Amino acid sequence: MQIRIGTLQEAEQVAAQIAEFSRSENRASMALRLAGKRHLILVAEDEQQLLGFKIGYQVDASTFYSWFGGVTAAARNRGVAQQLLEAQERWVTEQGYQALTVKSRNQFPAMLRLLLRNGYLIENFEKVDPLIESRLYLIKYF
Numbered sequence: 001m002q003i004r005i006g007t008l009q010e011a012e013q014v015a016a017q018i019a020e021f022s023r024s025e026n027r028a029s030m031a032l033r034l035a036g037k038r039h040l041i042l043v044a045e046d047e048q049q050l051l052g053f054k055i056g057y058q059v060d061a062s063t064f065y066s067w068f069g070g071v072t073a074a075a076r077n078r079g080v081a082q083q084l085l086e087a088q089e090r091w092v093t094e095q096g097y098q099a100l101t102v103k104s105r106n107q108f109p110a111m112l113r114l115l116l117r118n119g120y121l122i123e124n125f126e127k128v129d130p131l132i133e134s135r136l137y138l139i140k141y142f
Helices: 008-015 027-034 080-094 109-117
Strands: 002-005 039-046 049-060 063-071 099-105 121-126 135-141
Touching: 002 080, 008 027, 008 039, 008 049, 008 063, 027 049, 039 063, 039 080, 049 080, 063 080, 080 099, 080 109, 099 109, 109 135
Parallel strands: 063 099
Antiparallel strands: 002 039, 039 049, 049 063, 099 135, 121 135
């Protein structure tokens, strides 16, 4: 498996394969979100098949936000998300950021476990009805 810089088109292709994304972003909406911001798009690929992606952008001079990402159902439990996370963290620290933030939801327990296992701290909780859609805000300092 290889983690590399990707494109919005590749991220869109992967996102379209992930059933959990009820309102999936498209290339235009992603481009709009990233416009004018320093950003990073990573993709995971194996034998020319896209397995996952991770997109983030700069919040301010010291903080980077891991905004959107996922792994296809066929590629889960193969360490794809872990490798994408590690590659993003390496890039973030190489660029001199001091913190990496992320928001997830109760409905994604595997993502929450991954973040906690990797040293992220819960810094805020936004309760929503239904509770499973509540948001958790996490941060990791470097």
